[in-house]
Amino acid sequence: MALEVTxxxxxxxxxxxxxLRVRLRRTRLPNQVAGIGWEQGTELGFLExxxxxxxxxxxxxxxEARLNAxxxxxxxxxxxRLHAVVARSPESDATPLLLVHGWPGSVIEFLxxxxxxxxxxxxxxxxxxAFHVVCPSLPGFGFSGPTHERGWHPRRIAAACVELMEALGxxxxxxxxxxxxxxxxxxxxxxxxxxxxxxxxNFVTVSRPKDGPPLTSGDEAAFARMLEWRRDGAGxxxxxxxxxxxxxxxxxxxxxxxxxWIAEKFRAxxxxxxxxxxxxxxxxxxxxITLYWVTGTGASSCRIYWEMxxxxxxxxxxxxxxxxxxxxxxxxxVTKLPRAWVEARYNLVHWTEPERGGHFxxxxxxxxxxxxVRTFFRLVR
Numbered sequence: 413m414a415l416e417v418t419x420x421x422x423x424x425x426x427x428x429x430x431x432l433r434v435r436l437r438r439t440r441l442p443n444q445v446a447g448i449g450w451e452q453g454t455e456l457g458f459l460e461x462x463x464x465x466x467x468x469x470x471x472x473x474x475x476e477a478r479l480n481a482x483x484x485x486x487x488x489x490x491x492x493r494l495h496a497v498v499a500r501s502p503e504s505d506a507t508p509l510l511l512v513h514g515w516p517g518s519v520i521e522f523l524x525x526x527x528x529x530x531x532x533x534x535x536x537x538x539x540x541x542a543f544h545v546v547c548p549s550l551p552g553f554g555f556s557g558p559t560h561e562r563g564w565h566p567r568r569i570a571a572a573c574v575e576l577m578e579a580l581g582x583x584x585x586x587x588x589x590x591x592x593x594x595x596x597x598x599x600x601x602x603x604x605x606x607x608x609x610x611x612x613x614n615f616v617t618v619s620r621p622k623d624g625p626p627l628t629s630g631d632e633a634a635f636a637r638m639l640e641w642r643r644d645g646a647g648x649x650x651x652x653x654x655x656x657x658x659x660x661x662x663x664x665x666x667x668x669x670x671x672x673w674i675a676e677k678f679r680a681x682x683x684x685x686x687x688x689x690x691x692x693x694x695x696x697x698x699x700x701i702t703l704y705w706v707t708g709t710g711a712s713s714c715r716i717y718w719e720m721x722x723x724x725x726x727x728x729x730x731x732x733x734x735x736x737x738x739x740x741x742x743x744x745x746v747t748k749l750p751r752a753w754v755e756a757r758y759n760l761v762h763w764t765e766p767e768r769g770g771h772f773x774x775x776x777x778x779x780x781x782x783x784x785v786r787t788f789f790r791l792v793r
Contacts, residue, residue: 415579420484420495422476422555424706429472432667432705436467439668450679450686454672458688462675463668465694472706475699478523486555487579489572492564495555496548496576497522501530503542507609507793508582509785510573510600511547514591514615515652515713516674517772518554519547520700524778529785540793541786546580548573550592550716554703558712565719565727566592570599574607586789588612590773592716595728598758601737602729610792611758612738612785614773617747621756631750641746645680648673652717660711663704670710671701681771683744691776729757738762738788742777744770762788 444456483498497519500506509529513521522545528535529543549556551564551572573596577585586609589597594613601608627635651659662669675697679688688697704710720727737758741748743765754760764784769777 415487417485417487417579420486422479435667454676470698472702492551493557499526499530499545501542501544503539506542506544508585509543509545510587512589512593512596514593518703521775522547525774528782552712554707565723566595567599567727570596586610590614598729601733601735608735610736612788614740618753618757625752634748652714653721656714656718663710674701683770733758736761736792740784741765742769742773
């Protein structure tokens with residue numbers, strides 16, 4: 413039986429926004445070791461500026477208006493609410509595209525690319541590149557609301573996305589993802605290969621093949637960078653993968669704590685040379701952070717790490733992904749693996765290295781992101 417899909421309109425109660433500003437005025441910040449900058453995490457001076465902007469100038473209603481300019485829907489899968497932005501193209505023969513975010517992102521990441529993807533002619537492109545775009549909020553994230561039971565790992569989420577696309581009337585479609593979205597969409601391609609025409613990833617993780625070729629000098633440099641990141645930058649995975657509930661009390665009760673936890677990742681994982689505002693404005697950062705706050709999903713969004721640890725390899729594609737696959741390797745991405753490793757797990761037909769951008773490519777370099785998605789799907793339509 414197909415899911416029942418109902419319209420959704422984003423409209424957070426005024427009392428929630430008033431409470432947020434009260435909490436921001438009453439924030440108690442820790443001290444910081446002199447001259448340490450970002451070495452121990454989010455730098456105090458930056459956070460003070462971000463919180464002041466959030467309290468005195470930021471306008472959540474403007475973000476709501478941008479979201480509400482697109483069709484939005486909600487449904488229920490296995491007792492879990494599932495929200496999605498559905499951006500339809502004016503081109504009748506547009507290609508449906510499932511577009512999936514990760515942590516600590518949200519559907520907010522895609523607001524700058526929905527126009528060019530759905531209406532390329534209006535943005536200097538060609539009608540043949542048009543997409544009908546479906547952006548689900550992962551269970552536990554944003555308007556999908558908190559999770560209430562165990563088991564919402566990437567493969568189960570992928571199955572829910574398949575049901576959502578069917579309910580929306582899309583029988584064949586492309587899939588695109590980064591971060592957790594890459595694992596979810598890869599699972600979609602594995603679960604329903606007869607429906608997915610192509611898979612585009614801007615983040616990919618695979619294990620080292622047993623008989624892989626020697627690493628090139630470029631591969632070795634990228635691999636060394638990834639190992640350094642695992643040593644110094646992956647602590648969040650350990651706490652979110654083992655004690656997300658303990659962390660979540662701070663994320664859902666302290667706006668400052670939530671902002672510090674998320675903003676640090678946008679700085680560390682973007683192509684900003686240490687200055688996060690080279691890549692994202694304060695308002696862009698706060699649109700995403702505020703979505704987590706007003707939906708109370710700081711804690712529940714972290715659970716996907718715990719869920720993945722419980723299922724291990726059962727949460728990823730169970731076989732070679734034969735669907736034509738494209739990978740865009742943005743330069744500041746934290747995980748950049750050798751092409752041969754990816755080819756051992758995916759039917760790789762497109763491999764690019766854009767000149768700028770990082771982990772949140774659709775938000776940081778929307779033009780380059782759109783160009784790469786268009787180029788790949790021309791190969792597989």
